[in-house]
Amino acid sequence: MNTTKYNGHHVWRRFRRQQLWRQLRANKTAFVSAIVLIALCLLGLLTPWISPFDPTNMQQQNIMDAELPPFWQLGQDRRFLLGTDGLGRDLLSSILYGLKNSLWIGFWAVILQFTLGTCLGLCAGYFGGWADRLIMSLVDFQLTFSSLMLAILVLAITRAAMGAHDYHIWAPWLLVLVLGLADWPQYARTLRASVLAEKHKDYIAAAQVLGYHSRHIMVFHILPNTLSPLLVIATLQVAHVILAEAALSFLGIGMPYANPSLGGLMGAGFEYMLSGIWWIALLPGLALLVLLFSINLVADWLRDALDPKNLGQRP
Amino acid sequence: MTSPLLKVTDLRVNFISRWPNEPSVDVLRGVSFELYRGERVALVGESGAGKSLLATSIIQLFDSSARISQGEVEFEGQPLTQLKPKQLRQVRGRRIGMVFQDPMTNLNPTLTLEQQLLECILSHRRISRAEARLVALHKLRQVHIPAPEARLQQYPHQLSAGQRQRATIAMALALEPALIIADEPTSALDVTMQAEVMSLLTHLCHSNGVALLLITHDLSLVAHASDRCLIMYAGQIVEQGPTHSLINDAQHPYTQGLIKALPQMSAPGQPLFQIPGQMPTVDELGHYCAFAKRCEFAHDLCWKKAPAMPLVNDHRASCHLLVAPKTHIGAKL
Numbered sequence: 001m002n003t004t005k006y007n008g009h010h011v012w013r014r015f016r017r018q019q020l021w022r023q024l025r026a027n028k029t030a031f032v033s034a035i036v037l038i039a040l041c042l043l044g045l046l047t048p049w050i051s052p053f054d055p056t057n058m059q060q061q062n063i064m065d066a067e068l069p070p071f072w073q074l075g076q077d078r079r080f081l082l083g084t085d086g087l088g089r090d091l092l093s094s095i096l097y098g099l100k101n102s103l104w105i106g107f108w109a110v111i112l113q114f115t116l117g118t119c120l121g122l123c124a125g126y127f128g129g130w131a132d133r134l135i136m137s138l139v140d141f142q143l144t145f146s147s148l149m150l151a152i153l154v155l156a157i158t159r160a161a162m163g164a165h166d167y168h169i170w171a172p173w174l175l176v177l178v179l180g181l182a183d184w185p186q187y188a189r190t191l192r193a194s195v196l197a198e199k200h201k202d203y204i205a206a207a208q209v210l211g212y213h214s215r216h217i218m219v220f221h222i223l224p225n226t227l228s229p230l231l232v233i234a235t236l237q238v239a240h241v242i243l244a245e246a247a248l249s250f251l252g253i254g255m256p257y258a259n260p261s262l263g264g265l266m267g268a269g270f271e272y273m274l275s276g277i278w279w280i281a282l283l284p285g286l287a288l289l290v291l292l293f294s295i296n297l298v299a300d301w302l303r304d305a306l307d308p309k310n311l312g313q314r315p
Numbered sequence: 316m317t318s319p320l321l322k323v324t325d326l327r328v329n330f331i332s333r334w335p336n337e338p339s340v341d342v343l344r345g346v347s348f349e350l351y352r353g354e355r356v357a358l359v360g361e362s363g364a365g366k367s368l369l370a371t372s373i374i375q376l377f378d379s380s381a382r383i384s385q386g387e388v389e390f391e392g393q394p395l396t397q398l399k400p401k402q403l404r405q406v407r408g409r410r411i412g413m414v415f416q417d418p419m420t421n422l423n424p425t426l427t428l429e430q431q432l433l434e435c436i437l438s439h440r441r442i443s444r445a446e447a448r449l450v451a452l453h454k455l456r457q458v459h460i461p462a463p464e465a466r467l468q469q470y471p472h473q474l475s476a477g478q479r480q481r482a483t484i485a486m487a488l489a490l491e492p493a494l495i496i497a498d499e500p501t502s503a504l505d506v507t508m509q510a511e512v513m514s515l516l517t518h519l520c521h522s523n524g525v526a527l528l529l530i531t532h533d534l535s536l537v538a539h540a541s542d543r544c545l546i547m548y549a550g551q552i553v554e555q556g557p558t559h560s561l562i563n564d565a566q567h568p569y570t571q572g573l574i575k576a577l578p579q580m581s582a583p584g585q586p587l588f589q590i591p592g593q594m595p596t597v598d599e600l601g602h603y604c605a606f607a608k609r610c611e612f613a614h615d616l617c618w619k620k621a622p623a624m625p626l627v628n629d630h631r632a633s634c635h636l637l638v639a640p641k642t643h644i645g646a647k648l
Contacts, residue, residue, distance in 0.1 A: 212408075
């Protein structure tokens with residue numbers, strides 16, 4: 001152990017990870033879902049290299065291959081493991097790319113929410129007074145909107161304003177922005193409450209007496225002690241954001257059909273459902289289900305594992 | 316005579332009222348005292364007397380709704396109430412250290428002892444990390460923490476309450492301040508620990524030439540842990556003087572009551588003495604003696620005007636009896 005190295009976050013994270021690791025091994029459901037989640041994330045990351053086709057490349061598509069069934073049905077084509085969609089794109093590749101897009105949007109939107117909510121919640125809780133009143137009014141104001149409604153409104157307008165081509169390019173960033181800005185109040189509220197509880201403890205007063213800058217106290221003393229609930233919210237929010245994005249794409253205002261997410265694939269496949277071509281909608285839906293389920297189970301375990309009551313029981 | 320290290324002059328602190336038209340009442344009502352280099356001064360009073368508020372007012376660490384309405388706190392000749400936040404941060408920690416009451420919350424639970432000690436040392440002193448670590452180890456040895464190298468790697472929850480409190484003292488001492496304010500440093504510890512931590516604190520302050528302002532409600536602690544004693548009641552200092560003469564020859568009826576209320580080994584089985592009544596709330600205070608309501612010697616004058624603070628023998632007490640004792644209540648005394 002390098003004793004002269006002074007890096008609070010590094011040590012703290014390692015400490016937590018050891019604790020988390022033991023609890024993860026003890027919880028079979030969480031362990032399996034964590035493995036599934038990691039596998040899905042790896043698939044998403046490696047998609048450009050492992051996917052058999054590139055669904056965004058029109059030259060690889062042939063309309064004559066359209067609506068082929070998955071491999072276990074008679075008369076399938078050996079090239080397309082999970083069949084093809086209405087445009088003749090390989091469904092497996094589409095699902096992999098959809099997975100990548102969904103995870104990408106979920107990840108960055110949550111990073112945005114987390115940063116925004118954490119900064120504002122920390123300031124509101126620590127400084128109090130007018131900063132607190134202003135930020136909390138903002139939170140209450142934002143909570144009066146349905147975030148999905150707001151997203152639909154913003155996306156519909158930008159899409160009309162930008163035109164299809166520009167929208168196609170900017171869609172992922174727009175979704176990250178809209179979904180990221182929509183849900184920060186949760187973090188801010190939770191964090192503010194924990195900060196209020198934490199800031200009256202003696203070690204914060206001690207830090208103030210020791211003459212640390214308030215920025216330093218907020219980041220290095222209060223934040224690490226209030227991070228646990230935020231991590232749980234963030235994990236759950238990844239699932240929430242992916243779901244919201246899927247809903248938007250299903251409604252046709254999310255990711256463009258040429259570069260679909262899982263929700264977009266479902267939306268497109270839905271038209272074929274009644275003609276018995278069920279796989280176009282159902283298989284991406286299944287992938288989404290597994291993804292969200294594993295995220296939620298991992299978040300559930302994280303909540304137990306980071307519960308301060310559990311931490312307090314350690315000798 | 317040398318100039319005092321800390322000089323508090325007629326300090327008045329009030330809380331800003333929640334309602335706009337309500338007048339704010341002073342909670343500290345004109346506190347004046349001086350503290351010299353290397354001196355150990357105890358601040359004694361019952362709960363709610365304003366001891367902690369006085370301590371936090373000195374270093375401007377109080378709640379945002381409190382404010383100093385009048386008076387001055389001078390530290391090393393610097394008026395603390397007029398310092399900018401940045402200058403104030405230089406004084407806090409570097410020149411004035413503080414030890415808090417509750418050992419369970421006074422260390423950050425997510426950082427190791429080493430991180431906290433080094434952070435504290437390096438934030439105020441321009442020395443290398445390795446040197447700072449040596450200072451930290453030295454201070455931990457000074458407060459008798461066994462195996463300090465191993466302790467440095469531990470988190471606060473791995474230490475006992477007494478060890479934590481000693482680590483806090485080490486942290487306060489690490490910056491070699493001129494003054495340490497200890498706010499009931501031993502009231503959360505068990506009795507054997509109390510004695511040890513107390514003697515450690517006073518001894519270390521003495522040997523390092525650090526002045527100590529010890530806040531407590533326990534007169535028996537004060538007897539051997541301080542040179543001088545301030546008795547506080549309802550936001551005012553009612554009696555001050557050298558500890559031994561104050562305890563042996565208390566002048567103010569409140570101090571007398573406090574001393575009488577101590578359990579006596581010489582009278583086992585006897586019910587303990589209590590000062591009757593309760594401390595007045597802030598709205599009950601007026602321009603008369605705050606202790607009059609509970610004082611067995613109270614007479615007309617006590618309800619008419621606030622007492623001055625005459626010098627009696629070698630200490631001061633604010634009581635009308637001391638100005639003209641014989642005429643009014645000679646019979647009662």
